[in-house]
Amino acid sequence: MDLVRDLLDKKVVDRNGREMGRVDRIVLDVREGAPPRVAALEIGPSALAARLGARLGRWAAAIEHGFGLDAGRPVRIAIDEVLDVHDHVRIDRAAGETPALEVEQRARRWVASIPGS
């Protein structure tokens, strides 16, 4: 598998098919005397921003911290929780068990408070 082509930036769905975000960063396990191995995937704006630049990553993390969103984020998914990688990356977790949908849930509370929702 070509990690950048086939894994990075793909959409991540949970075991129920619910969108959790995209593979924003790949965590490699670098071992002495053996080839590096994929340890985990990360989902979250701070991981994505860090790929674009270390400073951007710190800013994104600071903004998340400011909104009280930093607990458990970026969400890290261990590689053995990945069920398959076809159209999307399907993982053996439920989105609700992770903080991946924290912003979605906050936005939902706001949307639900609008009359007619």
Add this chain to the structure above:
Amino acid sequence: MSALVDLVLGIVTSIGGFVEAGSISTAAQAGSEFGYQLLWAVAVATLMVAMLIEMSGRLAAVSKRPLAAAVRERFGIHFQIVPLAAEMVIDVLLLAAEIGGVAIAVKLVTGAGFVRWILPIGGAVWIVLWLFGFGVIEYGIGLLGLVTLSFVVSAWMLKPDYADVARSLVPSLPHDDYLRYAFLAVTIIGATVSPYLLNFYSSGTVEEKLTEDKLWINTATAYAGMCFGGVVSMGVLVTSALTLGPRQIVVDSYEQAALMFVQPYGHYAIPLFAMALGVGCFGAAVELSLNSGYVAAQVFGWSWGADKARTEAARFTAAFTIVLVTALVLGVIGFDPLRLTLLSVALTVVIMPAVVLPFLVLMNDPKYVKQHTSGAVGNALLAALTILGGLLALVVVPLEIFGG
């Protein structure tokens, strides 16, 4: 039978949704300043947008991915971030310009200053997005937009010399003022080939669940819808050439452009122009807002869709709301809508190569479009036109805007 209904509805809505602030203002200026001479630019722009729209539908139907999602997956965020950011800035400018266009339309009818209409119009756009699903939004805009056919009727009533019109479909050089001529050609292309249309159309194809075996519907809708739509733009240009040109009326505001209807429609001129401008711009404003939600959600992997309950796609809802509010702030500050329109369509051509070239790569990647890859002629034509347009824009846009 249902395929035929889809086809007809698709074509009709493409025609009704074709002209908006950008195409009306650029075609009106071109007609008043250069007669029919820039009709070729409308034809080239229409061909380009038809090809690109067909491609974005094909990509979405085969890969089940809208354009923004496919670009992120194929090229990664490093590549995508710059054109994406530029596109979002232009979309906000254009959205402010479209809302301004609706406000001018209301002003033309009521006589009351346009800035006061910005917020109520923004509210109306948001309510449409809040209440309706994709089908109602798309078909509603398209059917109401048929009022813009009044530009075709006016051109026909003015009895143009069709031989002259046909000759103008071949590019020619003006007698003088090359810079203005080139600038108008660039803005006509930018007003017609908006990047937002491509992502909007591909998202719509996903929303409507068009499948690979019905690709012919996509092809027919894209080419027929866009080509007939291009005729509406040509109607604006011809009408302007025959009414404003001879009277040396320069279109430096929408109020001036409205005068093009006086000769063909008499007393009904202003209300009819206001309706065509207002409906065209309102439709584009709804699509632009919705598209900003689509793009954000697709790039970041959120749940999205105008057919979903808004609570089921809450970040998508928040994203289009935030973009709409940002554009309203710009509108309320009181930028001149016509200048804002011209600026955003001119910038569009500058960034177009960064949008179209990766798109061409996607359309030749069997991982995304299987055996439905694009042909060599189409690839070469689009690449050449886009790069040429981009280079031309890089030269003439700064000269025209900063050179006075």
